Amino acid sequence: MKPQTPQTRLTTQKAILETEIAQFSSFFTAEELHHKIKKEFPHLGIATIYRYLKTLVHQNQIHSYQCERRTIYSTNTKNHSHFLCEKCNTKSHLHLKNIDSLKQNLRGKMCHFQIDITGICEDCLGK
Ligand SMILES: [Zn+2]
Ligand SMILES: [Zn+2]
């Protein structure tokens, strides 16, 4: 067997990461990805994963959002939005599909979006 050069090792690592990322059907975190590959690549640290995810975001292959003070990623879902109640501080997720009116105000091409809406939730309104 030929010893692996650093270059091929890097390529294998990348391929594994790519495969694992493709398997997430929804949002995922760097920790979740790390957990999945830890068994096979115990030496692959979380810092490497963060770096790799950052590259993918820059290459427009995945999208990143902020959720509960964490960065979450998605391969295909192009928005992540919250509704925060000012009275009880409850945060819920919104599923927005159509934001054509927003797009009209853009000078460029949209990739993904995150909207945090603040208001008063149904529960608090009913009180
Ligand atoms: Zn994006
Ligand atoms: Zn969220």
Ligand SMILES: [Zn+2]
């Ligand atoms: Zn509320």
